[in-house]
Amino acid sequence: MVSPAETIRGVRSGAVAFEDAVVALGVAAVGEVDAALAAALKDAFGRLFRGGWQPAELHRVVARRGNPLQGDIVAEAAINAAKASSPVDPRWLAQAEELPRATRSADRFDLLDAQLDLLIELGKLPPIEVLLPPPGTVAPARADSSADTRVLDRVRALLAKAESTDFPAEAEAYSAKAQELIARHSIEEALTARDRVEVVPYAKRIGVDHPYESEKAGLLDAVARANHCRTVWSPEFGFSTVFGFDADIDAVELVYTSLLVQANRAMVRDEPAKGKARIKAFRRSFLVAYSVRIGERLAQATRAEIEQHMDLLPVLRNRDLQVREAMDRVFPHTVRARGRRIDSLEGWESGRAAADEAEIR
Structure with a gap:
C-alpha cells in the first residue's frame, strides 16, 4: 500500500496524476495525510524562504493564481517560520504579520486540492536574490535611518494631500514639494555619506499589480531613474527589483504608489464611455504617456536641486x-x-495631460 508521503512525492515528480493523488489522499488516514502534507509544505516553504523569497512577494505570486485558500496557506507558513526561528529580521517579521489571513471554510477535497496544487507550484519557483535575511540569520548592520524616516513622513503627508484633492493645481503643488524634499534629502545623504565607506546600495522588490503590469512597471522605472535608482522588471513574478540607496528606494516606492493613484483617477475620468477594446487601448496608451511625462518632470525637479x-x-x-x-x-x-x-492617440494625449496635472518640478 502506497503511503501518503509517497503519493505526495509522486505527484510532485509527475509520476502520479494530480486527480489520482487527490482521490488517494482523500481516502487515506486523515492523520497520516495531514502530517505528510504539513511536512512537505514546511520543506517547500523553508527552501523558498532560505532562497530569498520574502513573505509578501511569495504571497503575491501565489495569490495571483486566484485560489484564496493558497494565500492563507502562505500567510500561515510565514508566521510559523518566524515563530520557529531566532533571530528574525524585523522587516521580514512585519511582512509576515501584515499578510491578509482569513478563516475560510472548505471541504476536505478542496483543501487537499489546494495544498497539492500549491506544492507543485512552489516546486517550480527558483531561488532569487536574498535581499532580507531569512529567519534564523542575522542582518548586517545598516546606517541609522531616523532622519530618513522624518523626511519620508513629510513626503508621505504631502503625497496624501495630492491624492485626496480634486483640484489638479493643488495636487501639482503638493507633489512638486514632495519631490523637492526627496531630491534635497538625497543630495544631503550623498554629502554626509561621502566618508562612510560602509554605506552601500540596497535592493527591494516592489509588486506591480495587473492589469497593465508592463505599463505600470514603466512608471516605476521612470520614478526610479529620476531618483538615482534602477529597476529590473520580472513579469513572471509580478514585481520589479529596485536598486539604489535606502532613502532613495523608500522615496521611489512612496512616489510611485501615489502617482499610480493619481493616474488611475485621471484615467477613469478621461476614458471613452463605450467599447471594451477602445477602453483597453486608451488605458495602455494613457499609462505609457503618463510614465514618459512623469519621468521628464521628476528628472527636471532632480536636476534643479x-x-x-x-x-x-x-x-x-x-x-x-x-x-x-x-x-x-x-x-x-x-x-x-x-x-x-x-494604440490610442486619445489615451496618449490624455496621459500626458494628466502627468502635467500632477506636474513635479
Whole structure:
C-alpha cells in the first residue's frame, strides 16, 4: 500500500496524476495525510524562504493564481517560520504579520486540492536574490535611518494631500514639494555619506499589480531613474527589483504608489464611455504617456536641486555607478524591454495631460 508521503512525492515528480493523488489522499488516514502534507509544505516553504523569497512577494505570486485558500496557506507558513526561528529580521517579521489571513471554510477535497496544487507550484519557483535575511540569520548592520524616516513622513503627508484633492493645481503643488524634499534629502545623504565607506546600495522588490503590469512597471522605472535608482522588471513574478540607496528606494516606492493613484483617477475620468477594446487601448496608451511625462518632470525637479550643488557631481556619479554595479551583479544578463505600442492617440494625449496635472518640478 502506497503511503501518503509517497503519493505526495509522486505527484510532485509527475509520476502520479494530480486527480489520482487527490482521490488517494482523500481516502487515506486523515492523520497520516495531514502530517505528510504539513511536512512537505514546511520543506517547500523553508527552501523558498532560505532562497530569498520574502513573505509578501511569495504571497503575491501565489495569490495571483486566484485560489484564496493558497494565500492563507502562505500567510500561515510565514508566521510559523518566524515563530520557529531566532533571530528574525524585523522587516521580514512585519511582512509576515501584515499578510491578509482569513478563516475560510472548505471541504476536505478542496483543501487537499489546494495544498497539492500549491506544492507543485512552489516546486517550480527558483531561488532569487536574498535581499532580507531569512529567519534564523542575522542582518548586517545598516546606517541609522531616523532622519530618513522624518523626511519620508513629510513626503508621505504631502503625497496624501495630492491624492485626496480634486483640484489638479493643488495636487501639482503638493507633489512638486514632495519631490523637492526627496531630491534635497538625497543630495544631503550623498554629502554626509561621502566618508562612510560602509554605506552601500540596497535592493527591494516592489509588486506591480495587473492589469497593465508592463505599463505600470514603466512608471516605476521612470520614478526610479529620476531618483538615482534602477529597476529590473520580472513579469513572471509580478514585481520589479529596485536598486539604489535606502532613502532613495523608500522615496521611489512612496512616489510611485501615489502617482499610480493619481493616474488611475485621471484615467477613469478621461476614458471613452463605450467599447471594451477602445477602453483597453486608451488605458495602455494613457499609462505609457503618463510614465514618459512623469519621468521628464521628476528628472527636471532632480536636476534643479543638483544644479545648486554642482560640487557634489563626482559623488553622485560614483553613487550611480555603485547602483549600476549592484544591479549587474544580481542581474548580469538583463534584456531590454520592447517599446510599448501606442494604440490610442486619445489615451496618449490624455496621459500626458494628466502627468502635467500632477506636474513635479
